[in-house]
Amino acid sequence: MASSARKLAIVGAYGGVNVGDELILHCAMSLAKNAGYDASPNVIGGRDRYGEFWDRPGSPSSYVSWRSPLRAARAVMGRDLFIGGGQIIDGRAGIRNPATQLGLSLAARLTGGRVGFGGAGAAFLNAGVPR
Secondary structure, eight states, rough: TTTOOOEEEEEOOOSSHHHHHHHHHHHHHHHHHTBOOOSOOEEEESSSTTTOOOOOOTTTEEEEEEEHHHHHHHHHHTTTEEEEESSGTTTTTTTTHHHHHHHHHHHHHTTOOOOOEOOOOOTOOOOOOOO
C-alpha cells in the first residue's frame, strides 16, 4: 500500500475466547483496509498478548495490552482510533474500561487522530431494561 495510507489503532476486548469481539476486530481490520488505512493497525486489548487462544492467519501484527498504559498510549499516538467490541463500551464492567478508553482517545486526539466507536453492548438483552 502507498505510504500515504492513514494509520489506525483499534481497541477492544481482543485476544480472548469471545468470538463476537474477535469477529468485530477482524471485520474492523478489513473495513479499515478498504477505507484507505494501512494494512497493519495497532491493536490494543486486555490480554497480555494476542493469540493466547487465537493464533491463526489474520491475527493482528501489532498487539499491545491496555494493562501497559504507556505502551498503549504510544500505540495510539498519531493514529485514528477505533474503539469496538461488546460490553467493553457499555460500562457494565466498571469504570476502568471507560477511563482507559478516554485516556487512549485523548492520546489519539491530541496527536492529530480521530476517534470512532463501533459494536454493541449485549449485557442487558435478557433483562430488557438497563439497571
